[in-house]
Amino acid sequence: MTFNSNQCSANCAFCPQGRESKGSDELLSRVNWPVFKLKEFLTKFSYLSPSKRFKRLCLQTLNYPNNVQDVIEIISKVREKSDIPISIAIPPITRKNLKEIKNLGVERIGIALDASTPEIFENIKGKGVNGPYTWDSHFKALKDALNIFSEGFVTTHLIVGLGESAKDILSLIYNLKNLRIKVGLFAFTSIKGTKLELHSPPDLLYFRKIQLGRYLILEENKNLNDFIFNSKNEVVKFDINKRDLERLITQTDAFLTSGCPGCNRPYYTSRPTGPIYNYPRKLNEMEKKEIFNTLLEYIK
Numbered sequence: 001m002t003f004n005s006n007q008c009s010a011n012c013a014f015c016p017q018g019r020e021s022k023g024s025d026e027l028l029s030r031v032n033w034p035v036f037k038l039k040e041f042l043t044k045f046s047y048l049s050p051s052k053r054f055k056r057l058c059l060q061t062l063n064y065p066n067n068v069q070d071v072i073e074i075i076s077k078v079r080e081k082s083d084i085p086i087s088i089a090i091p092p093i094t095r096k097n098l099k100e101i102k103n104l105g106v107e108r109i110g111i112a113l114d115a116s117t118p119e120i121f122e123n124i125k126g127k128g129v130n131g132p133y134t135w136d137s138h139f140k141a142l143k144d145a146l147n148i149f150s151e152g153f154v155t156t157h158l159i160v161g162l163g164e165s166a167k168d169i170l171s172l173i174y175n176l177k178n179l180r181i182k183v184g185l186f187a188f189t190s191i192k193g194t195k196l197e198l199h200s201p202p203d204l205l206y207f208r209k210i211q212l213g214r215y216l217i218l219e220e221n222k223n224l225n226d227f228i229f230n231s232k233n234e235v236v237k238f239d240i241n242k243r244d245l246e247r248l249i250t251q252t253d254a255f256l257t258s259g260c261p262g263c264n265r266p267y268y269t270s271r272p273t274g275p276i277y278n279y280p281r282k283l284n285e286m287e288k289k290e291i292f293n294t295l296l297e298y299i300k
Helices: 038-048 067-081 096-101 116-122 133-147 166-178 206-219 241-252 285-298
Strands: 056-061 085-091 108-110 154-160 182-187 225-227 235-238
Touching: 038 067, 056 067, 056 108, 067 085, 067 096, 108 133, 116 133, 133 154, 154 166, 154 206, 166 182, 166 206, 166 225, 166 235, 182 206, 206 225, 206 235, 206 241, 206 285, 235 285, 241 285
Parallel strands: 056 085, 085 108, 108 154, 154 182
Antiparallel strands: 225 235
């Protein structure tokens, strides 16, 4: 993660890096990011033993003046040492900057919407928290990135549990699929010192339904007509049978961390003691059975 002593110039309500956050400036969600000098990192990175080498390097970028220049410096120096695939998570930037980082060797880019509706977005990332972002500018940035990085290499992330309904988030996922933008899911995690520190994490059943719906939309070509919603816009039925559900649990990554290839982010939004929202590895038999029993009544 890039570093700035003045924290991020954005002010997202859930983020300890936010401009007005009183949380630890070493945190992003539950992950601790201690400060290292770039030279020290590059030295250690260059001499990793084969058994400890990473499959991918992901650069998380705060919003502050000259953040793109920092990104360019980091990527350029990494590229001198390695041809490892590089992903970057970054706030909206210009098309010129997008082309520049693409030409330096960045394979994938993520621009996080986080919120599932324009109203929630305004309240947690935009005017409601004196933040710099707008829903429309984020979508424009995603479309610009898609034009430059091409289909399959642009991702956005959505936080489940910010007050959206299941229909809200699944509708957005369907629209993003039609735009050819990949979607990763996080469960909301409250962090001390942020504006949302007292906000509760999502119910695990709700998150499982969204995971299942996301996978069915993105990978099984389902649409909103394949889901039945009640008057509160909760999913009460998925148009799949027991055999389908068992296959999705045992043979796919529907309930694993969703993101770039090789990404697992263990415990990014889950405590090691549980509940585990995104599994960072293949499910064991007990976990498969638990998910199956949890979702059984919601299939036809």
